[in-house]
Amino acid sequence: MVVETPEPNLALEEQPLSNIVEVLKAFRARSLDLMKDGRFKYLMIFKNVGAQAGASQRHAHSQIIALPVIPLALKEKLNPCREYFVEKDRNLYEDILRNEIKEEERMVYENAGYGVMCPFASRFPFEVVLMPKQQRADFHACKDHDLVLLADALKHVLMAYRQGLNVPSYNLVLHTAPIRHGKQTRWHTLDFDFRWHIEILPRMSGIAGFEFGTGFHINPVLPEEAARFLREVNAGVNE
Amino acid sequence: MVVETPEPNLALEEQPLSNIVEVLKAFRARSLDLMKDGRFKYLMIFKNVGAQAGASQRHAHSQIIALPVIPLALKEKLNPCREYFVEKDRNLYEDILRNEIKEEERMVYENAGYGVMCPFASRFPFEVVLMPKQQRADFHACKDHDLVLLADALKHVLMAYRQGLNVPSYNLVLHTAPIRHGKQTRWHTLDFDFRWHIEILPRMSGIAGFEFGTGFHINPVLPEEAARFLREVNAGVNE
Numbered sequence: 001m002v003v004e005t006p007e008p009n010l011a012l013e014e015q016p017l018s019n020i021v022e023v024l025k026a027f028r029a030r031s032l033d034l035m036k037d038g039r040f041k042y043l044m045i046f047k048n049v050g051a052q053a054g055a056s057q058r059h060a061h062s063q064i065i066a067l068p069v070i071p072l073a074l075k076e077k078l079n080p081c082r083e084y085f086v087e088k089d090r091n092l093y094e095d096i097l098r099n100e101i102k103e104e105e106r107m108v109y110e111n112a113g114y115g116v117m118c119p120f121a122s123r124f125p126f127e128v129v130l131m132p133k134q135q136r137a138d139f140h141a142c143k144d145h146d147l148v149l150l151a152d153a154l155k156h157v158l159m160a161y162r163q164g165l166n167v168p169s170y171n172l173v174l175h176t177a178p179i180r181h182g183k184q185t186r187w188h189t190l191d192f193d194f195r196w197h198i199e200i201l202p203r204m205s206g207i208a209g210f211e212f213g214t215g216f217h218i219n220p221v222l223p224e225e226a227a228r229f230l231r232e233v234n235a236g237v238n239e
Numbered sequence: 240m241v242v243e244t245p246e247p248n249l250a251l252e253e254q255p256l257s258n259i260v261e262v263l264k265a266f267r268a269r270s271l272d273l274m275k276d277g278r279f280k281y282l283m284i285f286k287n288v289g290a291q292a293g294a295s296q297r298h299a300h301s302q303i304i305a306l307p308v309i310p311l312a313l314k315e316k317l318n319p320c321r322e323y324f325v326e327k328d329r330n331l332y333e334d335i336l337r338n339e340i341k342e343e344e345r346m347v348y349e350n351a352g353y354g355v356m357c358p359f360a361s362r363f364p365f366e367v368v369l370m371p372k373q374q375r376a377d378f379h380a381c382k383d384h385d386l387v388l389l390a391d392a393l394k395h396v397l398m399a400y401r402q403g404l405n406v407p408s409y410n411l412v413l414h415t416a417p418i419r420h421g422k423q424t425r426w427h428t429l430d431f432d433f434r435w436h437i438e439i440l441p442r443m444s445g446i447a448g449f450e451f452g453t454g455f456h457i458n459p460v461l462p463e464e465a466a467r468f469l470r471e472v473n474a475g476v477n478e
Contacts, residue, residue, distance in 0.1 A: 046448030054447025063448070071453035173452035199451070207446055208293025209285030209302070212438070213412035214310035 002026050004060040011049070011167075012060050013158035020151035021144075023062065027174070028147070030064050031140040035179050040066040042074065042178050045139070050169025052203045062172075070178045070187075077175060078187065078194055085193035093131055093195035106223050108230045109156045113149030116157050118223035118230070124201050125221035126165060126230065128157055131197040137177035137190040154198075156234055161202060164233030169203040241265050243299040250288070250406075251299050252397035259390035260383075262301065266413070267386070269303050270379040274418050279305040281313065281417050284378070289408025291442045301411075309417045309426075316414060317426065317433055324432035332370055332434035345462050347469045348395045352388030355396050357462035357469070363440050364460035365404060365469065367396055370436040376416035376429040393437075395473055400441060403472035408442040 004012050004023045012020060031043050047062040048055040070078075084092040100106055100117045108128055109116040116130045130153055132146065142150065161168055176196040178187055211217055243251050243262045251259060270282050286301040287294040309317075323331040339345050339356045347367055348355040355369045369392055371385065381389065400407055415435040417426055450456055 044449060044452050046452055048445075048447040052445075054445030054450075065449060067453070071455060073452060073454035076454075171448040171451055173448050175452065201451060206287075206291075206293030208287040209410040209412050210283060210304060211293075212410055212440060213283050213285055213312060213414065214306070215312035215315075216310060 002030070002062040002064065004062060008059055010060060011158070011162065012047075013155050013162060015060075017148070017151050017155060020155055021147050024142075024147040024151055025144070027062070027064065028140050028142060031176075034064070034066045035140065035181075037066070038181060039068050040179055042067040042070050043176065044071070045174040045176070047172040049172070050167075050203070052169035053171045053201075055169070074175065074178065078178075078190065081193045082189055085189065091135060091193060091195060093197065094135060097131055097133065106227045108160070108227050109153055109234060111149050111152055113146055114153040116153055118227040120223060122219055122221075122223045122226065123217035125204055125219055126161070126168075126202045126226045127219075127223075128200045128230070129197055130154070130157065130200070131195060135192075135195060137194045137196060139174055139176040139196040157200065157230065160230040160233040161200075163236070164229060165202060165204070171201045171203065173199045173201070175199065241269070241301040241303065243301060247298055249299060250397070250401065251286075252394050252401060254299075256387070256390050256394060259394055260386050263381075263386040263390055264383070266301070266303065267379050267381060270415075273303070273305045274379065274420075276305070277420060278307050279418055280309050281306040282415065283310070284413040284415070286411040288411070289406075289442070291408035292410045292440075294408070313414065313417065317417075317429065320432045321428055324428065330374060330432060330434060332436065333374060336370055336372065345466045347399070347466050348392055348473060350388050350391055352385055353392040355392055357466040359462060361458055361460075361462045361465065362456035364443055364458055365400070365407075365441045365465045366458075366462075367439050367469070368436055369393070369396065369439070370434055374431075374434060376433045376435060378413055378415040378435040396439065396469065399469040399472040400439075402475070403468060404441060404443070410440045410442065412438045412440070414438065 002023060005015055005019060012023065027045050034040055034043055044065045044067060045062065081092045097115050101110065101115060106117045106120065107115065108118060113134065114130055114132055116128050119127060119129050161170065174196070177190045177194055180187060241262060244254055244258060251262065266284050273279055273282055283304045283306060284301065320331045323329070336354050340349065340354060345356045345359065346354065347357060352373065353369055353371055355367050358366060358368050400409065413435070416429045416433055419426060
Protein backbone atom coordinates (compact mmCIF):
# COMPACT_ATOMS: atom_id res chain seq x y z
CA MET A 1 0.00 0.00 0.00
CA VAL A 2 1.33 3.43 -0.97
CA VAL A 3 -0.52 6.23 0.82
CA GLU A 4 -0.42 9.13 -1.62
CA THR A 5 -1.11 12.06 0.71
CA PRO A 6 -1.81 12.82 4.38
CA GLU A 7 -4.96 14.72 3.28
CA PRO A 8 -8.09 12.57 3.65
CA ASN A 9 -10.03 14.06 0.72
CA LEU A 10 -7.37 14.86 -1.87
CA ALA A 11 -7.13 12.77 -5.05
CA LEU A 12 -3.77 12.03 -6.66
CA GLU A 13 -4.35 14.45 -9.53
CA GLU A 14 -5.34 17.29 -7.16
CA GLN A 15 -1.94 17.24 -5.50
CA PRO A 16 0.96 19.47 -6.55
CA LEU A 17 3.16 17.93 -9.24
CA SER A 18 6.01 17.49 -6.75
CA ASN A 19 3.81 15.27 -4.53
CA ILE A 20 2.83 13.09 -7.49
CA VAL A 21 6.53 12.71 -8.28
CA GLU A 22 7.09 11.54 -4.70
CA VAL A 23 4.37 8.89 -5.12
CA LEU A 24 6.07 7.65 -8.31
CA LYS A 25 9.42 7.61 -6.52
CA ALA A 26 7.81 5.47 -3.82
CA PHE A 27 6.65 3.02 -6.52
CA ARG A 28 10.24 2.87 -7.81
CA ALA A 29 11.85 2.55 -4.37
CA ARG A 30 9.44 -0.23 -3.29
CA SER A 31 9.96 -2.01 -6.60
CA LEU A 32 13.75 -1.94 -6.26
CA ASP A 33 13.49 -3.27 -2.72
CA LEU A 34 11.00 -6.08 -3.53
CA MET A 35 13.17 -7.15 -6.47
CA LYS A 36 15.90 -8.15 -4.02
CA ASP A 37 13.72 -11.08 -3.00
CA GLY A 38 14.53 -13.91 -5.38
CA ARG A 39 11.10 -15.55 -4.94
CA PHE A 40 9.29 -12.80 -6.81
CA LYS A 41 8.84 -12.88 -10.57
CA TYR A 42 6.47 -9.99 -11.03
CA LEU A 43 5.52 -6.71 -9.36
CA MET A 44 2.04 -5.42 -9.96
CA ILE A 45 1.49 -1.71 -9.29
CA PHE A 46 -2.14 -0.63 -9.48
CA LYS A 47 -4.67 1.82 -8.18
CA ASN A 48 -8.43 1.38 -7.67
CA VAL A 49 -10.41 4.61 -7.35
CA GLY A 50 -14.11 4.69 -6.47
CA ALA A 51 -16.51 1.99 -5.34
CA GLN A 52 -17.37 0.91 -8.89
CA ALA A 53 -13.69 0.18 -9.48
CA GLY A 54 -13.47 -2.03 -6.39
CA ALA A 55 -11.80 0.53 -4.09
CA SER A 56 -12.15 -0.59 -0.50
CA GLN A 57 -11.17 2.77 1.01
CA ARG A 58 -11.50 6.40 0.00
CA HIS A 59 -8.13 7.78 1.11
CA ALA A 60 -5.91 8.25 -1.98
CA HIS A 61 -3.68 5.19 -2.26
CA SER A 62 -2.01 2.77 -4.66
CA GLN A 63 -1.07 -0.87 -4.21
CA ILE A 64 1.97 -2.99 -5.03
CA ILE A 65 1.63 -6.78 -5.02
CA ALA A 66 4.66 -9.05 -5.52
CA LEU A 67 3.92 -12.35 -7.26
CA PRO A 68 5.94 -15.58 -7.49
CA VAL A 69 4.63 -16.15 -11.05
CA ILE A 70 4.34 -14.16 -14.26
CA PRO A 71 0.59 -13.55 -14.74
CA LEU A 72 -1.07 -14.95 -17.84
CA ALA A 73 -2.50 -11.51 -18.64
CA LEU A 74 1.07 -10.20 -18.87
CA LYS A 75 2.28 -13.08 -21.01
CA GLU A 76 -0.53 -12.25 -23.42
CA LYS A 77 1.24 -8.91 -23.85
CA LEU A 78 4.83 -10.17 -23.82
CA ASN A 79 4.40 -12.94 -26.39
CA PRO A 80 2.89 -10.79 -29.19
CA CYS A 81 5.64 -8.18 -28.57
CA ARG A 82 8.29 -10.81 -29.13
CA GLU A 83 6.54 -12.21 -32.22
CA TYR A 84 6.31 -8.71 -33.65
CA PHE A 85 9.98 -8.07 -32.97
CA VAL A 86 11.04 -11.40 -34.49
CA GLU A 87 8.99 -10.70 -37.61
CA LYS A 88 9.70 -7.00 -38.13
CA ASP A 89 12.81 -6.25 -36.09
CA ARG A 90 10.90 -3.39 -34.49
CA ASN A 91 9.34 -2.66 -31.11
CA LEU A 92 5.53 -2.94 -31.17
CA TYR A 93 4.94 -0.17 -28.62
CA GLU A 94 7.28 2.18 -30.44
CA ASP A 95 5.43 1.57 -33.69
CA ILE A 96 2.03 2.10 -32.05
CA LEU A 97 3.14 5.32 -30.36
CA ARG A 98 4.73 6.69 -33.53
CA ASN A 99 1.61 5.88 -35.54
CA GLU A 100 -0.76 7.41 -32.98
CA ILE A 101 1.28 10.62 -32.74
CA LYS A 102 1.21 10.84 -36.55
CA GLU A 103 -2.53 10.15 -36.83
CA GLU A 104 -3.31 12.49 -33.90
CA GLU A 105 -7.03 11.63 -33.55
CA ARG A 106 -6.63 9.15 -30.70
CA MET A 107 -3.98 11.17 -28.81
CA VAL A 108 -5.08 12.65 -25.48
CA TYR A 109 -1.87 14.28 -24.29
CA GLU A 110 1.82 14.38 -25.06
CA ASN A 111 4.89 15.82 -23.37
CA ALA A 112 8.64 15.40 -23.94
CA GLY A 113 8.68 11.97 -22.31
CA TYR A 114 5.24 10.36 -22.68
CA GLY A 115 2.29 9.90 -24.96
CA VAL A 116 -1.26 9.28 -23.72
CA MET A 117 -3.83 7.84 -26.14
CA CYS A 118 -7.19 6.11 -26.33
CA PRO A 119 -6.31 2.65 -27.69
CA PHE A 120 -7.59 1.71 -31.14
CA ALA A 121 -9.46 -1.26 -29.61
CA SER A 122 -10.56 0.38 -26.34
CA ARG A 123 -12.51 -1.97 -24.07
CA PHE A 124 -14.04 0.78 -21.96
CA PRO A 125 -15.31 4.28 -22.81
CA PHE A 126 -12.45 6.78 -22.23
CA GLU A 127 -9.88 4.05 -21.57
CA VAL A 128 -6.36 5.42 -22.04
CA VAL A 129 -2.87 3.99 -22.30
CA LEU A 130 0.19 6.00 -21.29
CA MET A 131 3.61 5.00 -22.59
CA PRO A 132 7.13 6.38 -22.49
CA LYS A 133 8.68 7.65 -25.73
CA GLN A 134 12.00 6.15 -24.71
CA GLN A 135 12.43 2.38 -25.05
CA ARG A 136 12.48 0.87 -21.56
CA ALA A 137 11.05 -2.45 -20.43
CA ASP A 138 11.24 -1.77 -16.69
CA PHE A 139 9.41 0.98 -14.86
CA HIS A 140 11.90 0.79 -12.01
CA ALA A 141 14.66 2.01 -14.34
CA CYS A 142 13.00 5.45 -14.68
CA LYS A 143 15.23 8.40 -13.75
CA ASP A 144 13.95 11.27 -11.58
CA HIS A 145 13.51 13.41 -14.67
CA ASP A 146 11.35 10.68 -16.30
CA LEU A 147 9.14 10.59 -13.23
CA VAL A 148 8.54 14.34 -13.36
CA LEU A 149 7.31 14.03 -16.94
CA LEU A 150 5.25 10.96 -16.00
CA ALA A 151 3.65 12.86 -13.11
CA ASP A 152 2.78 15.66 -15.53
CA ALA A 153 1.13 13.23 -17.99
CA LEU A 154 -0.79 11.43 -15.22
CA LYS A 155 -1.99 14.69 -13.71
CA HIS A 156 -3.29 15.84 -17.10
CA VAL A 157 -5.26 12.73 -17.93
CA LEU A 158 -6.63 12.19 -14.41
CA MET A 159 -7.65 15.85 -14.23
CA ALA A 160 -9.44 15.48 -17.58
CA TYR A 161 -11.33 12.48 -16.13
CA ARG A 162 -12.20 14.42 -12.97
CA GLN A 163 -13.42 17.51 -14.82
CA GLY A 164 -14.93 15.89 -17.89
CA LEU A 165 -16.35 12.64 -16.56
CA ASN A 166 -17.53 13.82 -13.13
CA VAL A 167 -14.91 12.05 -10.97
CA PRO A 168 -15.34 8.56 -12.41
CA SER A 169 -14.33 5.31 -10.75
CA TYR A 170 -11.28 3.88 -12.50
CA ASN A 171 -8.57 1.23 -12.33
CA LEU A 172 -4.99 2.15 -13.12
CA VAL A 173 -2.59 -0.70 -13.91
CA LEU A 174 1.15 -0.34 -14.49
CA HIS A 175 2.47 -3.12 -16.73
CA THR A 176 6.22 -3.53 -16.42
CA ALA A 177 8.54 -6.35 -17.46
CA PRO A 178 8.87 -9.40 -15.20
CA ILE A 179 11.84 -9.46 -12.84
CA ARG A 180 14.78 -11.19 -14.54
CA HIS A 181 17.12 -11.31 -11.51
CA GLY A 182 20.03 -10.76 -13.91
CA LYS A 183 19.52 -14.22 -15.38
CA GLN A 184 19.25 -15.28 -19.00
CA THR A 185 15.64 -16.46 -19.01
CA ARG A 186 13.25 -16.87 -21.88
CA TRP A 187 12.41 -13.21 -21.30
CA HIS A 188 15.90 -11.92 -22.14
CA THR A 189 14.55 -10.10 -25.23
CA LEU A 190 12.21 -7.83 -23.27
CA ASP A 191 14.64 -4.92 -23.20
CA PHE A 192 14.16 -4.67 -26.95
CA ASP A 193 10.66 -5.93 -27.64
CA PHE A 194 8.53 -4.85 -24.64
CA ARG A 195 7.91 -1.40 -23.18
CA TRP A 196 6.41 -0.63 -19.75
CA HIS A 197 3.14 1.29 -19.87
CA ILE A 198 0.11 2.31 -17.84
CA GLU A 199 -3.51 1.44 -18.61
CA ILE A 200 -6.33 3.49 -17.06
CA LEU A 201 -9.81 1.95 -17.25
CA PRO A 202 -12.77 4.16 -16.26
CA ARG A 203 -15.57 1.99 -14.88
CA MET A 204 -18.66 3.75 -16.13
CA SER A 205 -20.00 0.70 -17.95
CA GLY A 206 -20.22 -2.69 -16.31
CA ILE A 207 -18.62 -6.05 -16.96
CA ALA A 208 -21.51 -8.45 -17.35
CA GLY A 209 -22.46 -11.86 -18.71
CA PHE A 210 -21.59 -11.08 -22.31
CA GLU A 211 -18.09 -9.90 -21.39
CA PHE A 212 -17.46 -12.91 -19.12
CA GLY A 213 -18.71 -15.38 -21.69
CA THR A 214 -16.95 -13.99 -24.73
CA GLY A 215 -14.00 -11.90 -23.58
CA PHE A 216 -15.42 -9.18 -25.87
CA HIS A 217 -16.26 -5.76 -24.47
CA ILE A 218 -19.19 -3.65 -25.61
CA ASN A 219 -17.95 -0.05 -25.81
CA PRO A 220 -20.43 2.56 -27.04
CA VAL A 221 -17.81 5.37 -27.31
CA LEU A 222 -15.36 5.48 -30.23
CA PRO A 223 -11.75 6.02 -29.07
CA GLU A 224 -11.45 8.97 -31.49
CA GLU A 225 -14.43 10.68 -29.82
CA ALA A 226 -13.16 9.85 -26.33
CA ALA A 227 -9.72 11.29 -27.15
CA ARG A 228 -11.19 14.48 -28.65
CA PHE A 229 -13.37 14.93 -25.57
CA LEU A 230 -10.47 14.47 -23.15
CA ARG A 231 -8.25 16.83 -25.19
CA GLU A 232 -10.95 19.51 -25.10
CA VAL A 233 -11.45 19.11 -21.34
CA ASN A 234 -7.69 19.41 -20.84
CA ALA A 235 -7.61 22.57 -22.96
CA GLY A 236 -10.43 24.03 -20.84
CA VAL A 237 -8.70 23.14 -17.56
CA ASN A 238 -5.44 24.73 -18.67
CA GLU A 239 -6.89 27.95 -20.12
CA MET B 240 -34.11 -10.56 -25.11
CA VAL B 241 -36.19 -13.26 -23.42
CA VAL B 242 -38.76 -11.80 -21.01
CA GLU B 243 -39.12 -14.43 -18.33
CA THR B 244 -42.46 -13.47 -16.82
CA PRO B 245 -45.23 -10.87 -17.18
CA GLU B 246 -44.87 -10.10 -13.44
CA PRO B 247 -42.73 -6.99 -12.87
CA ASN B 248 -41.18 -8.09 -9.55
CA LEU B 249 -40.80 -11.84 -9.88
CA ALA B 250 -37.31 -13.36 -10.23
CA LEU B 251 -36.72 -16.43 -12.40
CA GLU B 252 -36.29 -18.73 -9.40
CA GLU B 253 -39.50 -17.49 -7.75
CA GLN B 254 -41.60 -18.71 -10.66
CA PRO B 255 -43.27 -22.13 -10.78
CA LEU B 256 -41.08 -24.84 -12.28
CA SER B 257 -43.28 -25.01 -15.38
CA ASN B 258 -42.60 -21.32 -16.15
CA ILE B 259 -38.84 -21.81 -15.83
CA VAL B 260 -39.15 -24.73 -18.26
CA GLU B 261 -40.93 -22.38 -20.69
CA VAL B 262 -38.03 -19.90 -20.44
CA LEU B 263 -35.55 -22.69 -21.22
CA LYS B 264 -37.72 -23.81 -24.14
CA ALA B 265 -37.60 -20.22 -25.42
CA PHE B 266 -33.78 -20.36 -25.26
CA ARG B 267 -33.87 -23.55 -27.29
CA ALA B 268 -36.43 -22.32 -29.83
CA ARG B 269 -34.58 -19.04 -30.40
CA SER B 270 -31.28 -20.92 -30.71
CA LEU B 271 -32.67 -23.30 -33.33
CA ASP B 272 -34.05 -20.38 -35.30
CA LEU B 273 -30.89 -18.25 -35.16
CA MET B 274 -28.81 -21.27 -36.24
CA LYS B 275 -30.57 -21.19 -39.61
CA ASP B 276 -28.63 -18.05 -40.42
CA GLY B 277 -25.33 -19.17 -41.94
CA ARG B 278 -23.53 -15.99 -40.85
CA PHE B 279 -23.60 -16.92 -37.17
CA LYS B 280 -20.88 -19.01 -35.57
CA TYR B 281 -21.85 -18.68 -31.94
CA LEU B 282 -24.92 -18.07 -29.78
CA MET B 283 -24.36 -16.54 -26.40
CA ILE B 284 -27.18 -17.01 -23.86
CA PHE B 285 -26.70 -15.02 -20.66
CA LYS B 286 -28.49 -13.30 -17.83
CA ASN B 287 -27.42 -10.26 -15.79
CA VAL B 288 -29.25 -9.81 -12.49
CA GLY B 289 -28.81 -6.75 -10.26
CA ALA B 290 -27.01 -3.46 -10.82
CA GLN B 291 -23.63 -4.82 -9.66
CA ALA B 292 -23.83 -7.46 -12.39
CA GLY B 293 -24.47 -4.85 -15.08
CA ALA B 294 -28.23 -5.36 -15.37
CA SER B 295 -29.78 -2.40 -17.15
CA GLN B 296 -33.37 -3.27 -16.19
CA ARG B 297 -35.08 -4.93 -13.26
CA HIS B 298 -37.75 -6.98 -15.02
CA ALA B 299 -36.66 -10.66 -15.08
CA HIS B 300 -35.05 -11.29 -18.46
CA SER B 301 -32.30 -13.15 -20.28
CA GLN B 302 -30.40 -12.26 -23.44
CA ILE B 303 -29.29 -14.13 -26.54
CA ILE B 304 -26.62 -12.61 -28.79
CA ALA B 305 -25.65 -14.23 -32.10
CA LEU B 306 -22.01 -13.71 -33.11
CA PRO B 307 -20.26 -14.13 -36.48
CA VAL B 308 -17.09 -15.34 -34.69
CA ILE B 309 -16.20 -17.90 -32.04
CA PRO B 310 -15.20 -15.88 -28.96
CA LEU B 311 -11.67 -16.27 -27.65
CA ALA B 312 -13.06 -16.99 -24.16
CA LEU B 313 -14.85 -20.02 -25.61
CA LYS B 314 -11.80 -21.23 -27.53
CA GLU B 315 -9.93 -21.17 -24.24
CA LYS B 316 -12.44 -23.80 -23.10
CA LEU B 317 -12.66 -25.79 -26.33
CA ASN B 318 -8.94 -26.21 -26.91
CA PRO B 319 -8.06 -27.73 -23.51
CA CYS B 320 -11.06 -30.10 -23.88
CA ARG B 321 -9.68 -31.35 -27.16
CA GLU B 322 -6.14 -31.69 -25.78
CA TYR B 323 -7.49 -33.66 -22.83
CA PHE B 324 -9.47 -35.95 -25.13
CA VAL B 325 -6.50 -36.51 -27.44
CA GLU B 326 -4.29 -37.38 -24.50
CA LYS B 327 -6.67 -39.48 -22.38
CA ASP B 328 -9.47 -40.52 -24.72
CA ARG B 329 -11.91 -39.16 -22.15
CA ASN B 330 -14.22 -36.16 -21.85
CA LEU B 331 -12.87 -33.51 -19.47
CA TYR B 332 -16.29 -32.40 -18.20
CA GLU B 333 -17.37 -35.98 -17.59
CA ASP B 334 -14.22 -36.62 -15.55
CA ILE B 335 -14.67 -33.43 -13.53
CA LEU B 336 -18.32 -34.19 -12.79
CA ARG B 337 -17.60 -37.82 -11.82
CA ASN B 338 -14.79 -36.69 -9.54
CA GLU B 339 -16.84 -33.96 -7.88
CA ILE B 340 -19.78 -36.29 -7.27
CA LYS B 341 -17.35 -38.77 -5.70
CA GLU B 342 -15.59 -36.17 -3.52
CA GLU B 343 -18.93 -34.56 -2.53
CA GLU B 344 -17.48 -31.52 -0.73
CA ARG B 345 -17.82 -29.09 -3.64
CA MET B 346 -21.25 -30.36 -4.78
CA VAL B 347 -24.17 -27.96 -4.30
CA TYR B 348 -27.02 -29.94 -5.82
CA GLU B 349 -27.65 -32.97 -7.96
CA ASN B 350 -30.67 -34.45 -9.70
CA ALA B 351 -31.12 -37.23 -12.29
CA GLY B 352 -29.88 -35.03 -15.13
CA TYR B 353 -27.53 -32.38 -13.72
CA GLY B 354 -24.80 -31.68 -11.22
CA VAL B 355 -24.17 -28.25 -9.68
CA MET B 356 -20.82 -27.58 -8.01
CA CYS B 357 -18.51 -24.82 -6.81
CA PRO B 358 -15.50 -25.11 -9.16
CA PHE B 359 -12.17 -26.15 -7.65
CA ALA B 360 -10.63 -22.88 -8.87
CA SER B 361 -13.60 -20.57 -8.26
CA ARG B 362 -12.94 -16.96 -9.29
CA PHE B 363 -15.79 -15.50 -7.25
CA PRO B 364 -17.23 -16.40 -3.83
CA PHE B 365 -20.16 -18.81 -4.34
CA GLU B 366 -19.50 -19.19 -8.07
CA VAL B 367 -21.16 -22.37 -9.38
CA VAL B 368 -21.05 -24.43 -12.55
CA LEU B 369 -23.99 -26.55 -13.65
CA MET B 370 -23.46 -29.36 -16.13
CA PRO B 371 -25.52 -32.18 -17.64
CA LYS B 372 -24.67 -35.74 -16.69
CA GLN B 373 -25.31 -36.86 -20.24
CA GLN B 374 -22.63 -36.06 -22.85
CA ARG B 375 -23.97 -33.33 -25.13
CA ALA B 376 -22.04 -30.47 -26.74
CA ASP B 377 -25.06 -28.41 -27.78
CA PHE B 378 -27.63 -26.92 -25.42
CA HIS B 379 -30.15 -26.70 -28.25
CA ALA B 380 -30.23 -30.52 -28.48
CA CYS B 381 -31.85 -30.79 -25.01
CA LYS B 382 -35.13 -32.71 -24.92
CA ASP B 383 -38.16 -31.41 -23.00
CA HIS B 384 -37.42 -33.85 -20.20
CA ASP B 385 -33.83 -32.50 -19.93
CA LEU B 386 -35.18 -28.97 -19.61
CA VAL B 387 -37.47 -29.94 -16.72
CA LEU B 388 -34.48 -31.32 -14.80
CA LEU B 389 -32.41 -28.25 -15.76
CA ALA B 390 -35.17 -25.94 -14.50
CA ASP B 391 -35.19 -27.88 -11.23
CA ALA B 392 -31.41 -27.53 -10.80
CA LEU B 393 -31.46 -23.80 -11.69
CA LYS B 394 -34.34 -23.12 -9.31
CA HIS B 395 -32.47 -24.83 -6.48
CA VAL B 396 -29.21 -22.96 -6.87
CA LEU B 397 -30.79 -19.56 -7.56
CA MET B 398 -33.10 -20.01 -4.57
CA ALA B 399 -30.07 -20.83 -2.40
CA TYR B 400 -28.45 -17.57 -3.61
CA ARG B 401 -31.63 -15.62 -2.89
CA GLN B 402 -32.13 -17.05 0.60
CA GLY B 403 -28.52 -17.45 1.67
CA LEU B 404 -26.78 -14.49 0.03
CA ASN B 405 -29.55 -11.90 0.35
CA VAL B 406 -30.56 -11.65 -3.34
CA PRO B 407 -27.09 -11.10 -4.79
CA SER B 408 -26.29 -9.60 -8.18
CA TYR B 409 -25.04 -12.32 -10.52
CA ASN B 410 -24.15 -13.14 -14.11
CA LEU B 411 -25.32 -16.41 -15.63
CA VAL B 412 -23.56 -17.57 -18.80
CA LEU B 413 -24.52 -20.61 -20.86
CA HIS B 414 -21.52 -22.01 -22.75
CA THR B 415 -22.56 -24.20 -25.64
CA ALA B 416 -20.63 -25.50 -28.64
CA PRO B 417 -20.15 -23.22 -31.68
CA ILE B 418 -22.59 -23.70 -34.56
CA ARG B 419 -21.12 -26.20 -37.03
CA HIS B 420 -23.77 -25.80 -39.77
CA GLY B 421 -23.38 -29.52 -40.48
CA LYS B 422 -19.90 -28.92 -41.85
CA GLN B 423 -16.67 -30.74 -41.06
CA THR B 424 -14.80 -27.90 -39.39
CA ARG B 425 -11.87 -27.96 -37.02
CA TRP B 426 -14.51 -28.28 -34.30
CA HIS B 427 -15.87 -31.62 -35.50
CA THR B 428 -14.63 -33.35 -32.31
CA LEU B 429 -16.80 -31.26 -29.97
CA ASP B 430 -19.55 -33.87 -29.73
CA PHE B 431 -17.06 -36.06 -27.90
CA ASP B 432 -14.71 -33.68 -26.12
CA PHE B 433 -16.83 -30.67 -25.08
CA ARG B 434 -19.99 -30.47 -22.95
CA TRP B 435 -22.36 -27.50 -22.69
CA HIS B 436 -22.62 -26.01 -19.21
CA ILE B 437 -23.77 -22.98 -17.24
CA GLU B 438 -21.60 -20.71 -15.10
CA ILE B 439 -23.19 -18.50 -12.45
CA LEU B 440 -21.00 -15.73 -11.03
CA PRO B 441 -22.28 -13.85 -7.97
CA ARG B 442 -20.89 -10.31 -8.00
CA MET B 443 -20.34 -9.61 -4.34
CA SER B 444 -16.65 -8.83 -4.75
CA GLY B 445 -15.37 -6.44 -7.40
CA ILE B 446 -13.12 -6.82 -10.39
CA ALA B 447 -10.38 -4.27 -9.88
CA GLY B 448 -6.86 -3.34 -10.96
CA PHE B 449 -5.24 -6.53 -9.75
CA GLU B 450 -7.71 -8.72 -11.66
CA PHE B 451 -7.34 -6.64 -14.85
CA GLY B 452 -3.57 -6.61 -14.66
CA THR B 453 -3.00 -10.24 -13.86
CA GLY B 454 -6.08 -12.23 -14.90
CA PHE B 455 -5.97 -13.68 -11.37
CA HIS B 456 -8.99 -13.37 -9.10
CA ILE B 457 -8.80 -12.86 -5.34
CA ASN B 458 -11.48 -15.06 -3.77
CA PRO B 459 -11.70 -15.06 0.04
CA VAL B 460 -14.20 -17.99 0.19
CA LEU B 461 -13.07 -21.59 -0.32
CA PRO B 462 -15.27 -23.47 -2.81
CA GLU B 463 -15.74 -26.25 -0.24
CA GLU B 464 -17.14 -23.73 2.28
CA ALA B 465 -19.28 -22.05 -0.38
CA ALA B 466 -20.75 -25.41 -1.46
CA ARG B 467 -21.46 -26.47 2.11
CA PHE B 468 -23.20 -23.16 2.79
CA LEU B 469 -25.37 -23.40 -0.35
CA ARG B 470 -26.24 -27.03 0.44
CA GLU B 471 -27.34 -26.06 3.95
CA VAL B 472 -29.44 -23.16 2.67
CA ASN B 473 -31.10 -25.49 0.17
CA ALA B 474 -31.85 -28.00 2.92
CA GLY B 475 -33.42 -25.22 5.01
CA VAL B 476 -35.53 -23.97 2.11
CA ASN B 477 -36.84 -27.44 1.35
CA GLU B 478 -37.62 -28.47 4.91
